[in-house]
Amino acid sequence: SxxxxxxxxxxxxxxxxxxxxxxxxxxxxxxxxxxxxxxxxxxxxxxxxxxxxxxxxxxxxxxxxxxxxxxxxxxxxDNRRIIGKFELVDYTTGEVMKMDAHETVIMTYWLNPGGSEKDTKRELWQLYAGDMEAMGIVPVKPSTFNHYTNAWSRKMLSAKERHGKKHFKDTYRPYVPAKPLEFANSLWASDGSGVVPYRYQDQYGKWRMMKIYVMLISDVGSRYIAGYSVSRKGLHLEDGTMLRQAMRMALVDNGKTEVLDFISDNHGAYTGEASKAYLQRVCRNFRTIAPGNSQANPAEAMFRLFKRRFKSYFKLPETSWNARSLESMANPDYYDIMALPTYTEAIEKLTVAIREWNNTRLENELTPSEWFHTLKNDRAGQYTDRQYRRITGEMSKRDLSYLRSILTLERDGKEYKFDIPTDAGTVALIAQHMGYASSFKTHVYWNSEGADVYTTDEVYMFTCPPAPLASKSMTEATPDSLRALAYYNRKGAEFEEMVDGFVEDVEAAKAVMVRGYDFNIRDNATKEDYNAMHEQISAAEYERGRAKLEAKKQRARERERKKADQVQQQAVIDYHKNHISDLSKYIK
Structure with a gap:
């Protein structure tokens, strides 16, 4: 050597x-x-x-x-071999401890059980050395102290107590491996994060920088971003409203196909009472990850990949909207805030980035969009029209007590009219829920295909189909508008007949009550008087029934006569139209 x-x-x-x-x-x-x-x-x-x-x-x-x-x-x-030589013995039981004196003191200061402070290794070694010298034991050198605490096994065993549960679960705790999903629509995942930086002026006119907080709804199998929503300008708020906006976009893209499984983290936007009730209506299964186990949410990895792709559009000033470490933040001396897009421009960039993400070809030669729309899990059912309107449609509050059977709603400056049923069953249902109140407030979930009426405590009542529209002028009449006119004439007549029938029922009941009252107040009524009165009642009821039937027939004849008059009037109008059309050929 x-x-x-x-x-x-x-x-x-x-x-x-x-x-x-x-x-x-x-x-x-x-x-x-x-x-x-x-x-x-x-x-x-x-x-x-x-x-x-x-x-x-x-x-x-x-x-x-x-x-x-x-x-x-x-x-x-012999520094390394010193550790482990000074055994600790419990003399009351004779048990030899698993750790010797050096290991016990070193790990006591290293772990700091129950405390949040973490000193440097040099400071911890000085504390350890002082304790060992007080016990008459020569301490190991700082290099051996560092080697001992740096060993992988001790870093793993001490990670939870020294660095916290989240670090331990994310770094060392075993997880459940799973094979990739084969079909789209098997599992949806959601997560939110600050992604798009933008500039805006505060109330004093000073330019400031902020990130748009984005909530993504992604299909895990196909990696398709089906829906997203953004926070309002100047805010980092993630709430249930953003969740419903993102889910509505995703559901409309998915058609009426049922969402089988949905997973999210434990943010209040997902775990609030209103959000949980909404997700339970939308999804067959809804679950949140165990707290502190972010690896269980596939949307976490999706968001990291998407943010990495998004950096190609412009330099992100930090890795997340509230980054604290210097390594995660850009150098403010060279960062030009005016180079950032405005709030509107940032949303446009986000839309472009999501579109490119969804149309980038994967290893299986499919784009996420193609995979999502063509390879769906066939176990998913279909929402009914009423379910679909409730989870994707508009929600409006309306008072039904003065609408006269036509429900008018508005969206984006356009009016939509729906036909409220006026049959006896619907009237009785409204009366049941309305009670003695002077007004009847409801929640209406609707789209262009229909409107579903619920009570304010979300009890379903009835559905209103789109109202057919008649023409205000016969010169612009069409077969559809003429059928609509006939429908509303018939509906009005039936409604009026129902009202008249109600009055007749009241009068009939009153007549019976009066006749019975006359008999009951007599002092010396006999059996013969009772029989005679019933003969009179039977005769009167017969006459009244016959008169009612005759009146009904008369109303039917009147309706037929009106229809005949309308047909005749229409024939005259058609004749004049044709006559005018013939003459127009010779008029210059």
């Missing part, structure tokens, strides 16, 4: 390695490491060229000191 050290020292200091045919020191040292490994010399166990260079660079010139230099790596340096 001494001979090798002297040779290497001379070869490196005098460049003798070049005369041996080696162009660089590295090539020379690599070969020497291989030769030394074969020789297995005492005191010169070197594993790589860099270690050999450091070893040779520090050797002393004196031959006596050179021998001490070689053996000091092993002989006379």
């Amino acid at each position: 001494v001979a090798w050290c002297r040779f290497l020292k001379r070869a490196l200091s005098r460049n003798e390695y070049k005369r041996l045919g080696f162009p660089t020191q590295v090539d020379f040292l690599v070969l020497c490491v291989d030769l030394l490994a074969e020789a297995s010399l005492e005191g010169l166990r070197i594993k790589n060229a860099d270690s050999l260079r450091k070893k040779i660079g520090g050797i002393p010139e004196d031959p006596g000191q050179l021998r001490e230099w070689l053996v000091s790596g092993k002989y006379g340096n």
